[in-house]
Each structure stands twice: as structure tokens, then as C-alpha cells.
Amino acid sequence: MLQDLYATATGWIFEQAIQPVLYALGLMDWADDAYQWLDFALFGLVTIGVVYAVCRPLELWRPVERWDDGAPVRTDVVYTLLTRLGLLPMLAFVLFASLQARWEGWIADSGFVPPTLETLLPWLREHPFWALLLYIVVLDFGEYWRHRLQHRFRWWWALHSIHHAQRQMTFWTDDRNHVLDEVLAALWFGGLALLIGVPPGQFPVVVLVLRLAESLSHANVRLSFGRLGERLLVSPRFHRLHHGELSAGEQGRNYATLLPLWDWLFGTADFRREVYPRTGDPEAPEALVRGGWWRQQVAGLRRMAAAIAGR
Template sequence: MLVFLDRLFSAIAGEIDQYLVLPLLYHFGWMEWEELSFDWALVCVYGLFAVVVTYAICWPLEAFFPIERWDNRKAVLVDAFYTIINRVGVLPVVSFLVFYEAQVVVNSFVVAHGYIPPTLEMLVPPLLGHQVITFIVYALILDCADYWRHRLSHSFRSWYALHALHHAQRQMSFWSDDRNHLLDDLIAALWFGVVGLAIGIPPLQFPLLFLFTRFIESLSHANVKLSFGWLGDRLLVSPRFHRLHHGLRAAGRNSCNYGAVFPIWDILFRTADFSDEYAPTGDRRAPESMASGGYIAQQMGGLQFFLSEFRQSSAKRARRNS
């Protein structure tokens, strides 16, 4: 089955590459990227597949076992738009492009100075030839890094003003995972890029790891009464576990359950809450435009909230120093 899917995705990516990507590269004079164009197309095909699989699994769960039912789903539709552009559209291509280019530049620089950049398999030789185990190790490392990025985003007032766009959603669903401010997404991309370069993730594997982890995150945001049991909730982030992070009482610095895929980091760093409840979601401090506005209104509202919080933080520091 996996071989069939790999061949199918490769065939689809080949058609997209031949009839869409390559003509665009030729038109804009970007043929230096020709060797990578197929990989870009393949990443987008995998992204579309991930969206389809996420919808096929999460929609029935939300339909039959919802936590809440909503008459007006406009806010959910906006979240769906975020998902499409983040999984299939701009972000997969840009992340692949930037990460590949950065890896080439960094590797060329350090090799020119007599240093061979190690890969994770070089540092841990038993991982050689064990692709599944290596993939899991990569996922654990990236998830640990994301735990700290996420926790820090709740620790700094200005940074949280951007991240609050994600928490402002009162109708949280499996589409909500990609509901982020562009500046917050940029910080996350840089964060992941640095970590990915440090542990030597192959360029094509980086977006695939990204897609895998984001599928788990989509499920954890689903509007569904679901936990994985006492043991399962401690192995993988469930909808019940993550909903506590989005609960009204957990907004801002008082949150919990920062882990995106694996709860182990919350357990180790004492931020885990395994309460058996499905709290209402949202953040009352965030401007209404960030909760119920369209895509542009949310982005502008997040920027204004960030500037307001930044000015207030700066003024407080100035008063303390005077």
C-alpha cells in the first residue's frame, strides 16, 4: 500500500511539475530551481493528502461526538482557509525552499572552514539503517524544541499578543491548528529551521516531519469528546489534553499542556494537566477581530494587539529604570 501511494504521489507530482511548476519557473527566469521543482510539487501533494486524511478522520468524529454545536460556522471556515494555505499552498514550498537554501549555505560555509557537519545518524551510529526509529527521534527532538517555543510564546507579553490569535478562537475545531499570525508563523519557521539544521534533517524529510506532526496537532484541536485513556494521553496529545491548554482559565501565562505531539515534555517540566474536562475555549483579552473577523481582520488585529502590548511593556520597563 505504501509503495502504491508513493508511486501515485510521485506520478501526480510529476504532472504538476511538468505542466505547472516548470512553466512558471521558466516564465519568471527561475530555472536555477529546476532540480528542486519536483520535490516542491511532491511536498504539496503530500500536504493535500494530509488535509484529505485529516478531514476524513476528524470530520466524522466532530459530527458524531462533538463537544459543542455551532449554528454559525464562519469562524471555522476562516480556519479552513488557514489550513489550505499552510498545508498545500505557500508554507510547504517556502519552508522547503528556505530550509534547503539555508542548509546549502551553512554546509558550504563550515566545509570551507574544514568542518564536516554531523547528522543525527553520525552522532548516534545505531540509528543508521533504521529509518522509522530515526524518524521518531527526529520527531521527538523537534517536538521538544516546539514545546519550549510554545511555552516561551506564553511567557512574553508581546509575543503572546501574536500567539493570542491562535487562542482567540471560540469555535475550536480540527481546522484551528494552522490559525496563527504570520509573524508568529515566521518565528516558528525560524525556530524549526535552526533546530533542523543543527541535527542535520535532510531537506525533504523536514517538511514531511512537519506534515506528520501537524496531523497529530489537527486531531488534538478537534471539537470532539475524545481521550486516549490514562496511558494513551501520556504517550500522545489527545483532544481532551490539548483543549485544557485552550481553555478560558488557561489563557496567557497561566496555561498548561504546551506539548504539540508528545505529552512527555509537559510531564517532565511539570506543566501537564490531565483533568477530565472539556473547557470552553477563547481568550477574553484578545480583540474581537482576532476571534470572529476574516483572515485580513485577524492578521491586522493581531498586529495591532502586538504593537499595543509592546508599547505597554516598553513603558513599564522605562518606568522601572527611571
């Protein structure tokens, strides 16, 4: 029902606001692309609304820190708006449209049908809820390893360090990433989802669940899920240890997005329950700490180039 309502709203906005403009400008050949762009933007707006409704009251309830100067947090808001409503959807659309065309052409020519989770486990076709949960678990596992690699490779850490430079961490910090890092993340996540055969109708739900979990884990709230809960779901306390001043680079811990199980299995978990360290990378340059969006993007590219050159 919600999916039908969303589709109806998207269609109405497109017909009333976008299609007439395309027609007047003689750009109707771009109608399909414009509709997909609108779909990206509206889903991003819905995601921001859900995250704000959950995380903002928690931060007002029991904040870990309070700050007089909120400029760094406002920069993170800019990141979120650009990522969820504009810049990243545009880049992702251009990249994935090309990759998808190549992928589908290769499959058509070769006759190869890639295996999916439903191919390996046929009973999932009759149980969409359990299939959804399994997709979330597999993609969460993939996100754990992507995150570890971000800390492992110096060139990738040079980009990811923008995320760790924030000393005023809030739920907005989730989107504080370099554009190139976001593109790599989109390719990683989208490629894995394509590989395991996540249905188009379930993909937005998977994204929303993991997005909410990741934003909540960055929230400026003194919140632990208890001795048992901390081992079932990533909490703000659990992930704050990952952003602590002594947890930068290869010294990282608590990498998981949703399930601490991965940190426990691979020896990177820290379950101390009452520890809420100061956040931020003490070695980060001022450009990454207090610079605006553009300044941080340029600094990230320079740091990546220096890392590749071995400096």
C-alpha cells in the same frame, strides 16, 4: 513505494501543466523553483486530506459543542488553505533558500561537519524506523519549548493570541496563526531538523505525523485516551484544557504537541479526564475573535508592536 508514487505524480503534473506555461512565458530559468513550489503545494494538499479523513468523522461522531454560526470556523479553513497550499510555503521557500545557501557556504569554507543524531548514535544508520521515531521525539520536545515561549514573551503572545481567540475550536484551528508566528515556527522547526540531521526522505513523514497529532488535538470531539493513554499521547481532551478560557498567556498548561511526557516532566500537565472547558481567550478583542484573516493579521501586528513598546 508511496514516495515513488508521489514523486511520479509531482513530475507528471509539472511536465503537463506548469512547464509548458513557463516555456510559453520565457520563464524556464524558474523551472527548478516552480517544481519545489509544486512539491510544497501537493504535500500540503495530501496533509489536508489525511487530517480531514481522520478528524472530520470524529467531530461528527461526538462533538463537544455545536454552533449555528460557522463563520469563525470558515476563517480557520482560509488559514489552513493559505498555510498549507500557498502563503507559508512561499515565505518558507524564500527564507530557507537563502539560509541554506549561507549555511552550506559556511560549512564548505570552514570544513566543519555539524554533529547529527546519527553521528552521535551510529547504530541509527542501520535502523531507519528507530531513527525516525527518535527524530519525532526530539522535534516534539523542541515544539514543546517553542510553544511555552509563545506564552512566555509578551510580544510573541500578542501573535499567538490569534490562535487562542477562537471560541469555536475545530481541527482547522491548528493553522489559525499569524503569518509572522508561522515563519518563526518554520525557522525553529526547520533549524532543529537541520541540526539533528533529519534525512530529506524522512522529513515529510515527521511533519505529517506531528501535523496529524496537532490537528487531532484541536478537534471538536469529546475524546479521551484513558488514564494510561492520556499520559502517552496528547488527546483532544488534553489539549482542550490548554485552550480553555482560564488557560491564556502565562497561565497556560498542556503545551505538548504529541507526547504529554514533556508537560509531566516540566510541571505543566493537567490530566483531568472529564473536563471539556469552553475555549477562547476572554481578553481577546473582537477583531481576533470574529475578524477575517486580514483583519486578524493586522490586529496581531498592532498588538505585537504595543507589547514591544510596553503598552
